[in-house]
Amino acid sequence: MYKNTIFTVMSKDFSFLNEDFDDLRDLLQQFENLRTGQSHSFLDEDSFEQIIDYYDERDEMPIALQAAEIAIEQFPYSSTLLLKKANLLIETKKYTEALDLLEKAAILDRTDINLYILQTDVYLALNQHQKAAAVLEEQIEQFEGEDRIDLLLELADVYDDWEEFEKVFDCLKMALEYDPNNEEALHKICFWTEFTGRNEESIRLHTSIIDEHPFNHLAWFNLATALQGLKLYEKAIDAYQYAVAIDEKFDYAYRNMGDAYIRLRKYAEAIEVLQKHLEIAKPEDVIYEAIGHCYEKQRKYTQARYYYRKASHLSPNDDKLYYKIAVAYMMESNWENAIKSLHNALKINKNSAEYNMSMGECYLEMEKHKEALIYFMNAVRARPKSPVVWQELLKGLYVAGFLEEALSQLATAEEKAGRKPIFMYYRAAILIAMGRTKEGLLHLETALQQAPKIVKKLVELDPAILQHVSVVDLIAQYRRKR
Template sequence: MNQDFPLFNEDFEELRDLLQQFENLRAGRSHSFLDEDSFEQIIDYYDEHDELPNAIQAAEIAIEQFPYSSTLLLKKANLLIETKKYTDALELLEKAAILDSTDINLYILQTDIYLALNQHEKAAALLEEQIQQFDGEDRTELLLELADVYDDWEEFDRVFDCLKIALEHDPNNEEALHKICFWTEYTGRNEESIRLHSNIINEFPYNQLAWFNLGTAYQGLKLYEKAIDSYLYAVAIDEKFDYAYRNMGDAYIRLRKFQDAIEVLQKHLEIAKPEDVIYEAIGHCYEKMRKFTQARYYYRKASHLSPQDDKLYYKIAVAYMMEANWENAVKSIASALKINKSSADYYVALGQCYLELGKNKDALIQFMSALRIKPQSIGTWQEFIRGLYVSGFFDEAMVQLDEAEQKLGRKPVFQYYRAAVLIAQGRSKEGLIQLETALQLAPRQLRKMVELDPALLQHSNVVELIARYRKKK
C-alpha cells in the first residue's frame, strides 16, 4: 500500500502531525508553529468528521493568531451556521467583508443564513447586487446560487431565468445544463429552451448536453422526430450517454416505432446499470408488436428488480390473456393481488379469466369485489353486467342495470345492454325499443352490444332495425 499510494500516506502523516501539534497547543504543551494554512486543514478535518466543538475551538484559536484572515473568519462563520448561530455568523461575515469583499463564499454564506431564516427576498437581493461585481466562474457560481434561492422560494420561472443567464454567460457549464433540463420540463418553457440550446450548439457543436437538452425541449412539444435527431447527435458525441438512449426510446414509443425503441433501449442496457423501467418499456414494445412471449420475458426481468411492483405482474397477466392463456393469467393476477388488494382492474381481469374458464360464479365474485372498490366506474359495472348476461342471470342483470343507472345516470352502454337482456329474455318488442333509443343516443357504441353477444345479429328484427337506422342517417 505504501508503494501504491505514497502521496496519500505523506498527506495523512502530515495531517496527523498537524493534529498532534494542535493538541499540544490546546494542552499548553510545546508545539511547532502552525501557519494559517495549517489551521485551515485542522478546521476542515474536524468539520468533515462532525467534531464541531473541536472545529470551532480550532477556528477561534486560529483567529486569535491571525485576526486579519478573512478566510478563517469565513470558516468560523460556516461552523456557526451549522450550529444555527445565525446572528453571530452574520457579525463575523461583516468583519470578513471589510477585510476582503471579493470572496464569493462571503455572499454564499450570507445567502445560506437568509434562507435558514426564511428571508428569501434578502437572499435574492444580495446575490443580484453582487452578480454584477463578478465575472467568469464566480459570476456563474453566484447565478447558480441565485437559482437555488428562487427554487427554495418556489419562484420557479425565475429559476429558469437564472439558469438561462448562466448559460448565456457560460454555455458549457455542466451544472447549469443539467439543471435547466429539469426546469424546462417543469415550467414548460420549451420554445425558449430550443432557442437557447440552438445558440449554444451553433457556438459549441460538440456539446452533448446541449444536444440532449434540445431533444428534451422538442420532446416536451411532442416533436418526437426532431427530438430523436437531437439525441442521435448527443450519442454520436458521447456513445455512452445513457439518458439520451432512454429518452430516444420514449420518443420512438410515442411514434409507435417499437422496433427502433427496443434497439435504443437495449443499447441503454449495455452501457448502464439495468433498471426495471427500461425492461418494462421493452416489454411494452413487444406487447404492442403482439410478441407476447418476449413481452413477458422483459416484464419478468423488471419484476426481478422490483418484486413489489404489482403492475408488472398484471402486465404479465395481460400478455397471457392476449394469447387466451387464462390459467397462467390467473396465477399472475393472483401475484399482483398479493401485493395490492385495492385495484379494481385486477379483480376485473380475474373475473374475465374465470368467465373464459367457465367459472362463472367465481367471475361474478371478482366483479363484485371490483365494484366495491370502484362503484363509480362505468367499465366495472359493464363487466359485472356482462358476467351476469354470459351466466344467463338475465333477471339479475336487469336489477343491476337499474342500480348502475341510479348511481351513474343513463349511459348509452347500459341502454344497449338492456336491449340485449330483453331480447335474450324473449321480450323482443321491448328490446327493440331500447335498441332504437340507444342508436339515437350513441350509434357508435352499438359495437358494445355486439361484443356482449354477437348472436344478437342473427335476429332479423335487430339487423333490420340497425340497417333502417343507418339508412335514415
C-alpha cells in the same frame, strides 16, 4: 516476486498520503498542546484552517469552534478564518452571530464569493428568500469566470427554494450564455426546461451553443429533450443521434430516443436503442418494461413477457408488471397462465378494479361463471362509480344466464354510475333474452335515439341477438336515418 514488486510500487506511489497524514497528525497534536496549555510549535493560518476542517468533517463541532476562536485571536484580520467560524455557526444554527462575523469579514475582504454564499445560507435558513436573492444579484456582475458561474448557480438554488421556478430557468440560461460548456448548468436546465415548459427558449439557447460548440453532447441532448417536449419526435431523434455520435456511452440519450421512437410507434427502432442502453448502463426495470411494451405492440407476446419478467425481477413489488404479463397471455387466449400472473398482481394490490375485471374476464372465457362473478363484484366494490366496471359485471351475469339478477344490478348501476346509454342497450338485451321482446325493443329504440354509434356494444354482449328479425330491422332503420 511479482506481488512484492507491485506492493513496492504502490507503496512508493501512495507514500505522499502517509506524509500528509503524518503532517496532519503533528498539527492536531500541536493544537491539542495549545488548547491544554502545554508547550507547542507555532501554528500558522493555513494550519488552523486544516485543523478546523478536520474537526468539522468529523462533526466534532465544539472543538472545531474552539479552534476557530483560538485562530481568530491569533489572526484577527483573517477574513478566511472569520468565514470558517461563520460557517460553523450556521451549522449550529447560530444565525445572528454568523451574520455579525460575516459583516466583519466583508470589511476585510469583499472579493471572496464564500462570503456571499454564506450570507445566502443564513437568509435561506431564516426563510428570508428575498434578502438571499438580493445578496447574490448585487454581486454577480462584480465577479468573472468560475466565480460568476458559481454565484448564478447559487442564485438558481435560491429561486428553487423560493419556488420562483421561472427565475431558476433565467439564471441557468444566463450561466450558459456566459459559459456554454458548464456541465452543471447544462444538466440542470434540462430539468427546468421540462418543468417550466420553456421549450422554445431552450431550443434557441442550445442551437446557439451548438453553433459555437458543435461537439457539446449535452447541448445536443438538451436540444433534443426540448424538441421532444414540443412533440417534434423526428427532430428530437436526429439531435439524440448527434449526442450519441459524440458520446457513444450517453445512456440517457438512448433512453429518451427510445421513448421518442415509441411515440412514433416505431417499435423495432425503439427496441434497438433501448438494447444499446442496456449494453452500456446498469439494467433498469423501466428499460426492460419499455422493451416489453414494444414487443407487445408488435404482437410478439412471448418476447414481451420475457422482458416484463426481467423488469419484475428488478422490481418484484410492482404489480403493474405482473398485470402486463397477464395481458400478454390474455392476448393469446392463454387464460390459465394469465390467471397465475393476475394472482401475483392481486397479492400486491388486491383492490385494483382493473386486475379484478381481468381476472373475471379470464374465468368467464373459461366458462367458470361463479369465479368470474366474484371478481367482477370485487371490481364493483373497488370502483362503484365506474360505468366500465358495472358493464363487466352485467356482461358476466348475462353470459352466466342470471338475467333477473342482471336486471336488478342494472338498476343499481344506474343509481351509482348514472344513466349511461350503454346501460340502455344492456337492458334491451336482458329483456329480449328474458322473452320480454316488446319491452326490450322499446329500450333499444331509446338507446338508438340517444347513442346510435355504440350499438356495437349490444352485438359484442350477445352476437346471437342479431337472429331477432325485429332487432335487425330496428337497427337498420336508424342506420338509414343516419
